[in-house]
Amino acid sequence: MIEELVRDALRWTDLAIFVYFLALNSSYLVLMAMAGLEFGKHLRRIPFAGSDDMFRSPLTLPVSVIVPAYNEGASIVAVVQAMTALRYPRYEVVVVDDGSSDDTFEQLRKHFDLVPVPRVVPAEVPYRSQVLSVHVARDNPQTLTVVRKTNGGKADALNVGINLSRHPLVCMVDADSVLDPDALLSVAKPFGDDPLRVAACGGVVRIANGCKVVGGRVVDVRMPRQWLVRIQVVEYLRAFLMGRTGWSRLGGLVVISGAFGVFRRDLVVEVGGMDPETIGEDAELVVRLHHHLRRTRRSDYRVIFVAEPVSWSEAPASLRVLGRQRRRWHRGIAEILGKHRRMIFNPRYGRIGLVALPYYVLFELLAPVVELAAIVLLPLGLWVGAVDVAFAWRFVLVAYGYGLLVSLVSLFIEEVSFHRYPRWSDMARGVVAAVLENFGYRQILAVWQVAGVLGAVRGRKAVWGAMQRQGFGGEVDSTEMVGVGRS
Amino acid sequence: MLWVFTVVIAVLAGIVAVTALAIVTVRLVRRRRQRRTARLAAQPRRALLAFVAENGEEGGDELVAVPEDAWRAAEPHALALLGKLRGEAHLGLVSVFLRRGAARTALGQLSSRSPVRRARAAQVLGDLELRRAVPELCRLLTDRHAEVRVVAVRALGRIGDPAAAWRIIAALDRPDPVPSLLATHTLVQLGPEAEVTLSAALDHPQARVRAVCLDALGLLGAAGSVHRIARVLRDDAYLDVRVAAANTLGKLGTRSALEPLTQALRGSRPAALRAAAARALGDLGAPAAVPTLRDLLGDEVFQVAHEAAHALRRLGPAGLEALREVVEVETGTRSGAHAGFSTAASHAREALALAEVLQGERVGAAA
Numbered sequence: 040m041i042e043e044l045v046r047d048a049l050r051w052t053d054l055a056i057f058v059y060f061l062a063l064n065s066s067y068l069v070l071m072a073m074a075g076l077e078f079g080k081h082l083r084r085i086p087f088a089g090s091d092d093m094f095r096s097p098l099t100l101p102v103s104v105i106v107p108a109y110n111e112g113a114s115i116v117a118v119v120q121a122m123t124a125l126r127y128p129r130y131e132v133v134v135v136d137d138g139s140s141d142d143t144f145e146q147l148r149k150h151f152d153l154v155p156v157p158r159v160v161p162a163e164v165p166y167r168s169q170v171l172s173v174h175v176a177r178d179n180p181q182t183l184t185v186v187r188k189t190n191g192g193k194a195d196a197l198n199v200g201i202n203l204s205r206h207p208l209v210c211m212v213d214a215d216s217v218l219d220p221d222a223l224l225s226v227a228k229p230f231g232d233d234p235l236r237v238a239a240c241g242g243v244v245r246i247a248n249g250c251k252v253v254g255g256r257v258v259d260v261r262m263p264r265q266w267l268v269r270i271q272v273v274e275y276l277r278a279f280l281m282g283r284t285g286w287s288r289l290g291g292l293v294v295i296s297g298a299f300g301v302f303r304r305d306l307v308v309e310v311g312g313m314d315p316e317t318i319g320e321d322a323e324l325v326v327r328l329h330h331h332l333r334r335t336r337r338s339d340y341r342v343i344f345v346a347e348p349v350s351w352s353e354a355p356a357s358l359r360v361l362g363r364q365r366r367r368w369h370r371g372i373a374e375i376l377g378k379h380r381r382m383i384f385n386p387r388y389g390r391i392g393l394v395a396l397p398y399y400v401l402f403e404l405l406a407p408v409v410e411l412a413a414i415v416l417l418p419l420g421l422w423v424g425a426v427d428v429a430f431a432w433r434f435v436l437v438a439y440g441y442g443l444l445v446s447l448v449s450l451f452i453e454e455v456s457f458h459r460y461p462r463w464s465d466m467a468r469g470v471v472a473a474v475l476e477n478f479g480y481r482q483i484l485a486v487w488q489v490a491g492v493l494g495a496v497r498g499r500k501a502v503w504g505a506m507q508r509q510g511f512g513g514e515v516d517s518t519e520m521v522g523v524g525r526s
Numbered sequence: 527m528l529w530v531f532t533v534v535i536a537v538l539a540g541i542v543a544v545t546a547l548a549i550v551t552v553r554l555v556r557r558r559r560q561r562r563t564a565r566l567a568a569q570p571r572r573a574l575l576a577f578v579a580e581n582g583e584e585g586g587d588e589l590v591a592v593p594e595d596a597w598r599a600a601e602p603h604a605l606a607l608l609g610k611l612r613g614e615a616h617l618g619l620v621s622v623f624l625r626r627g628a629a630r631t632a633l634g635q636l637s638s639r640s641p642v643r644r645a646r647a648a649q650v651l652g653d654l655e656l657r658r659a660v661p662e663l664c665r666l667l668t669d670r671h672a673e674v675r676v677v678a679v680r681a682l683g684r685i686g687d688p689a690a691a692w693r694i695i696a697a698l699d700r701p702d703p704v705p706s707l708l709a710t711h712t713l714v715q716l717g718p719e720a721e722v723t724l725s726a727a728l729d730h731p732q733a734r735v736r737a738v739c740l741d742a743l744g745l746l747g748a749a750g751s752v753h754r755i756a757r758v759l760r761d762d763a764y765l766d767v768r769v770a771a772a773n774t775l776g777k778l779g780t781r782s783a784l785e786p787l788t789q790a791l792r793g794s795r796p797a798a799l800r801a802a803a804a805r806a807l808g809d810l811g812a813p814a815a816v817p818t819l820r821d822l823l824g825d826e827v828f829q830v831a832h833e834a835a836h837a838l839r840r841l842g843p844a845g846l847e848a849l850r851e852v853v854e855v856e857t858g859t860r861s862g863a864h865a866g867f868s869t870a871a872s873h874a875r876e877a878l879a880l881a882e883v884l885q886g887e888r889v890g891a892a893a
Contacts, residue, residue, distance in 0.1 A: 083642050086602065087649040087677045089708075091609060097745065098707045156879040159872045161828040180883040231707050232676065433531035440538040447545040454549050458556065466553065470546060 042423070049416060049425035056413045057434055063402050064441040067277065070285030071448050077288045078346060078456035090224055093231055094128055100230055101129040102223060102301065103204030107196035108134055108214040112141040116150045118214055121255020123182055127223040132183050134214075135200045138168070138190030147185050151176040158184075158203065164312025166198040167191055173203065193297070194313035194320040201312050204304060211321070212350065213298040217247055217257055219348030226301045226345055233341065238328055239302045241287075241295030241344045243280050245459070246272050247351035257351050262465040267361065269472040270480050271354045277449040280346060287344035291395030293329065295342070297321030299350035306331070317378065319371020326379050329391045347457060362487045369491030372404055377495065407488035413438070414482060439477040446473035563599045570600035574607060574619075582618020589622045597626065608653045620654050629656055636662050641671040648674065652681025660687045667697040667704070679704050683712030688719035695723070695739070699732045706738050713742035725751040733764040740767070744774035752778060756786035769802040776806025784812050791818060801829040808837025813844040820848045823870035835873035839881045846881055849874040 093099050104122055108115055115134070122132050136144045147153060153174035160170050168191030176183040188199055201209055208227055212218065226242040249263035262269055279296070286292040295302075300321065307324070310331045317323040325342060332340045355361040376383070376399060383400060385392040417434065420426040426434075450469050453459065460466055570592045577585035592600070608619055623629065628650060635647035636659075648666055651659040663685070666678035675697060682690045694712055697704045713720055724739040725748065736758065743751050752775065759771035772790055775783035787810065790803035804822055807815040815837070822834035838845035856871040867875060 084645070084673065086605075087645045087673075089676070089680055092680055092711070096707070096711045098711050098741070100707070154883055156883065157872065157875040159828070159832065159869075159876050161832075163828070175880070175883055177883060178887060180880060180887060232705050234706055429528055430531070433528065433535060436535050437531060437538065440535065440542065444538060444542050444545065447542060447549070451545050451549050451552070454552050458553075463553070466549065470549070 046420075046423055046425040049420040049423060052412075052416055053420050053426055053430075053434065056409055056416065057438065059409050060413075060438040061441065063406060064445050066398065066402055067282070067445045068448065070289075071277075071281045071445070071452060073285035073288040074281040074346075075452050075456075077284050078452065081346065082456060088228070090221065090228065093228055094126060094224060096128070096231075098231075099128045100208050100227060100234070101131075101206040102127065102208040102210050102227055103200075103206040103304070104130060104132045104210045104212055104223070105197055105200030105204060106132060106134045106212050106214050107137055107193050107200065108139065108143055109137045109190070109193075109196075110139045110141045110143060111214040112139065112143045112146050115143050115214060116146050117255050118216070119147065119151070119183065121217060122212070123179070124220075124255070125218060125223045126220045127227070129206075130210075130223065131181065131205060133200045133203055134183070134185045135196040136185065136187045137193070137196040138188060144185065144187055148174065151183055151185075152178060153185055154180075156180075160199070161202050163308045164198045164201050166195050166202065166312075167315065168195050168199070170199060192315055194315040194317070197297075197320070198312040198315070201304065201307055207304055208301050209304045209307060210301045211297055211299075213352060215353050216244075216298050217252055217255060217351040218299070219350075220256065222299070222348045222350060223301075225348055226299070229341070229343055229345070230301070230303070236339060236341045237303075237343065238306050238332055238340045239295055239300060239325060239342045241283065241292065241342075242299040242301075243283070243344070243346050243349045244275070244296045244298045244352050245280075245349045246275055246354045248354055248356060250351065252351075260459050261462065262460060262468045263354075263356075265356050266472065266475060267358065267480075268354050268356055269468055270476045271361075273446050273450065273469055273472045273476060275354075276453050277446055281449050281452060283344045284346050286395065287342075289390065289394070290341075291390045291398075292342050292344055293326050293391060293395050293399065294322040295325050295344070296350075298352050302328075317371065317374050318367055319375055322371060323375045323378065326375055326382070326391075326396075329388065330379060330382060333388045333391065358483070362483075365484055365487040366491035366494065369404075369407070369488035370495045371491075372399065373492045373495035376400055376404060404492065407485035408492070410481065410485040411489055414485075442477060442481070443473055446476065566596045566599035567603065570596050571603055574600065574604055577618065577622070578607060578611065578615050581613075582615040582621075586618060586622050586625075590625045605650065605653055623650075623654055629654055629659070633659060633662060636666060641669070641674050644669065644671075645674045645677040648677040648681045652677075652684035655685050657685055657687055660685060660690055664690055664693040667693055668700075672702055672704075675704050676708060679708055679712050683715035686715050686717060688716045688723070691716055691720040691723040695727050695730070695735055698735045698738055699730070703734065706734060706741075710738050710741040710745070713738070714745045718746055718748070721746060721748045721751065724748070725754055728754050728758055733762075733767050736762065736764075736767045737770040740770040740774045744777035747778065749778050749780050752780050752782050756783065759786050759790055765796055765798060768799050772799060772802040772806045776809030779810055781812060783810055784814060788815070788818050791822065797827045797830060800825075800827070801833045804830055804833040804837050806837075808833070808840040808845075811841060813841060816841060816844050816848050819845070820852065823849075823852055823873050824868065826869075831869055831873045832876075835877035836880070838874075839877040846878065849878050849881075853878065 106119070106122065119132060119134060134147065154177050155172050155174050158173035168189045171187040171189065174185045184203060186199055186203060188196065197211055208230055210223065210226070222242060226240050229237045229240045246263065246268060247257060248268045249261045250257045251259035251261065262272060283292060283294065297320065306328060310327050313320045314323050328342065355364050376396065382388045382392045383396045417426070417431055421428065421431050447470065450473065454466065460469065570589065573585055573588050573592065577589055604619070608616065611619060632647040632650040635643045638644050638647070644666065648663055651663060660682065663678045663681050667675055669675050669678065679694060679697065682694060691713060694709055698706070698709055713724060721743065724743050727739045728736055730736055740755060740758065743755065755771050755774050759768055759775065762768050762771065772787060775787055787803045787806050791800050804819060807819055819834045819838050823831055825831040825834065835849065838849050852874040853871050856867055
C-alpha cells in the first residue's frame with residue numbers, strides 16, 4: 040500500500056517536473072519573441088534615431104561614469120583611458136579605489152598626473168567607509184576624478200561615487216569592462232527622448248574572452264577558446280540579451296547589470312543609493328526603484344534596456360570561479376526576493392508585482408531546485424518502478440531538447456539582428472556549445488545555484504573572493520571586486 | 527501517453543533542424559546581399575567623394591545619372607554626408623537629391639501608413655533643409671506615433687524656419703509630448719527670430735512649455751527678455767520652472783539679472799532654487815555678487831554652499847580673493863593642525879584647489 044503511494048507520488052512529481060520544464064522553456068521563448076520584435080523595431084529605426092544630433096546637442100544630459108575598482112592595477116589605466124575617450128558630449132569618470140592592496144591608485148596617479156583636491160564629500164547617500172583623498176587629473180580636472188577610500192565593498196564604493204558625481208545621470212560600470220565607443224550615447228539616449236519618465240536604462244553585457252581588444256576597444260569579436268566560456272556566451276545571449284530585452288518590452292525589467300547601467304541620480308539619491316547588505320546590489324537597486332516609483336508615481340515611469348552597443352566583460356574561465364560567481368548571483372536573487380517579498384503578487388506594483396517578481400520566484404529562484412529534483416527523482420522513479428525507461432528517456436529528451444531549441448532560437452535572433460560573430464567557425468561553435476550546455480554544465484550550475492540559495496537562507500556573510508583574470512589580449516592577474524563581508 | 531512524447535520529440539527535432547538551417551540561410555543571404563550592395567554602391571560612393579572633394583561644383587550630373595538600384599545602395603552614405611556637409615558642398619548635394627526626386631518621394635511618404643516610412647521621409651526632408659516641407663512636417667507634430675513626432679521636430683530644427691516655433695511649442699502641450707531637450711534644441715536652431723514667440727510663451731499655462739522656452743531663450747542669448755524671465759523666477763508656481771529661469775538669467779549674463787537672482791537666494795526659498803541661483807550668479811560674472819555668495823559658503827544645504835563656492839571661483843580674482851579670505855581667517859583661528867575646517871572653509875578650499883588645477887591646465891595648454 041505504502042509502496043504504491045510512493046510510486047504514485049513519484050510518478051506525479053516527475054510529471055509535474057516535466058510540465059515545469061515545458062513552462063520554463065516556453066516562457067523563455069515568449070521573452071525571445073518579445074526581444075525579436077524589439078530588435079526589429081530598433082534596427083528599422085537606426086537611420087532616424089538621431090544619435091548624431093544627441094552627440095552635437097549642447098543640451099544632452101551629462102553623465103557621471105562611476106567605476107568602482109579593487110586591485111585592478113594591471114588593467115585600470117587602459118580601462119580609464121578607454122572610458123575617457125568615449126563618444127559623448129559631456130561626461131566625467133569617477134574612479135573609486137575601494138582600498139586596493141595593489142598599485143591601482145599608483146598606476147592612475149602616475150599615468151594621469153593626479154593631484155589631490157580637498158573635495159567636500161556629501162552624504163546624500165549613506166556610505167560606511169572612510170574617504171581618504173580625492174584627486175583629479177591635472178590635465179583634465181573636470182573629466183577624471185579618483186577617490187581613495189577604505190575597503191567597504193562594491194556597493195559602498197558606488198555610494199561614494201554617487202555622492203561625488205556632479206551630473207544628473209550616473210552610469211555604473213565595472214572596472215574590467217570595455218565599452219563600445221557609442222555605448223554611453225545609446226544607453227543615455229532614452230533619458231533625452233523621454234526625460235520625465237525614464238528612470239533607469241540598462242545596457243547589454245557580452246563576453247569579451249577571445250575577442251581582440253586594442254586601445255580599450257573590442258575590434259574583433261571572436262568566440263572564446265574554452266568550451267566553458269563558449270557555453271556562457273550562449274547563456275548570456277539567451278538570458279541577458281534576449282531575456283532582459285523581452286522583459287523591457289513587457290515593462291517588467293527588474294535587473295540592470297552592475298557592469299553597465301545608467302540611472303537618474305536624483306532617483307538613486309531618493310531611494311538611498313546602493314544597499315551594501317545585499318550581494319546583488321545592482322538588481323536590488325532596480326527593484327527598490329520600482330518599489331519607490333510605483334508608490335510615488337503609479338506607473339508613469341520606465342525602466343528599460345538597450346541591446347546595442349554593448350559593454351564587454353571577462354567571463355570566468357575556470358569552474359572554481361564560475362561556481363563562486365553563480366552561487367553569488369543566485370544568492371543575490373534569493374536575498375532580493377526575500378527583502379522585497381511584500382511586492383510579490385501585490386497588485387499595487389503592477390506588472391512588477393504580478394508578473395516579473397513571481398516569474399523570478401518560479402523560474403529563476405526555483406529552477407535549479409527543480410532541476411536537481413529531476414536529477415534525483417527521475418532515477419529514483421525508475422528504480423522503484425514508478426516510471427518506465429520508455430518514459431524516462433523521452434522525458435529527458437523533451438526537457439533538454441526544448442532547452443536546446445531555446446538556445447538555438449537565441450543564436451538565430453542574434454544572427455538576424457546583430458551578427459556579432461561574423462566567422463562561420465564561431466557560429467558553429469556557438470551551436471555546439473548550445474548542445475554541450477545540456478551535458479554537465481546545467482546540472483553543475485544547478486548545484487551551485489542551490490548552494491547560493493541555501494547561503495541566503497542561512498544568512499551567512501557572503502564573500503566575493505578572488506578572480507584570476509586572463510586580461511584582454513594579454514595575461515593579466517588581478518582580483519575581483521570584494522563585496523560584503525570581506526575583512 | 528508515450529506516443530504524445532514521441533510526437534513532441536519528433537516535432538522538437540524538426541524545429542531544431544529548421545532553426546539551425548535558418549541560421550545558415552540568414553548568414554548566406556546576408557553575405558550575398560552585402561556583396562551585392564557593396565558592388566552596386568562602389569561607383570556612386572566614389573562619385574560622391576569626388577563631388578564633395580570638388581566642393582559640389584563638379585560631378586553633380588554624374589550622380590544624378592546613377593541608376594536607381596546603385597543609388598539605393600549608396601543612399602545611406604549620401605544621407606550621412608548630407609548631415610555632415612556645410613556650405614557649397616551641402617547645397618550641391620541637396621541639389622543632387624532634389625534632381626533625383628528625393629524631395630518629391632519623401633513628401634509623398636509623409637502620408638504613408640507605415641510610421642517607419644513617415645519618420646524616414648521626415649528625416650530626409652530635414653537633411654535636405656527643404657523649407658516648403660515645413661507645413662507638412664508641422665502636421666506630423668500631431669502624428670499618433672511618438673517617434674514620428676520626434677523626427678519631425680528634429681527635421682524642423684534642421685530647416686530652421688521660425689514660423690514653426692508655435693507648432694513646436696504646441697507639440698509640448700500634449701498628453702504624450704515631444705522630449706523637452708529636443709524641443710529646446712530645435713527652438714534654438716530656429717534662431718533669434720523665434721525670441722518673440724518664446725518670450726510670449728512664458729505665459730503658457732503648461733509648466734513644461736515655460737521651462738523649455740526659458741532654456742531656449744538662455745541658449746539664444748535673448749537679453750531682451752530678462753524682465754519677463756525675472757518675473758517667472760519670482761512668481762511661477764512650479765519650482766522646476768523657477769530653477770530654469772535662474773539658469774537662464776545666469777546664461778544671459780546681464781547686470782539686470784543680479785537683483786532677481788540675489789532675491790532668489792533668500793533662506794525661505796527652496797534649496798534647489800537657491801543652489802541654481804548661486805550657480806547662475808557665478809555664470810553672470812558680476813563681482814557685485816561676491817558678498818552674497820560669500821555669505822552662502824556656510825549654508826547648511828550642501829548643494830547651496832557647494833554652488834556658491836564654485837560660483838565665486840568662476841567669478842575670477844574678486845571671487846577667489848573672497849575664498850582665500852575665508853580659508854585664511856579659519857586657518858588663523860584653528861586650535862590645532864588636526865582640527866577640521868568649517869563648512870564654509872571646506873567648500874572654499876575645494877573651490878580654490880580646483881581653480882589652481884584649472885589655472886595650471888590653462889597654462890599648460892597655452893604652452
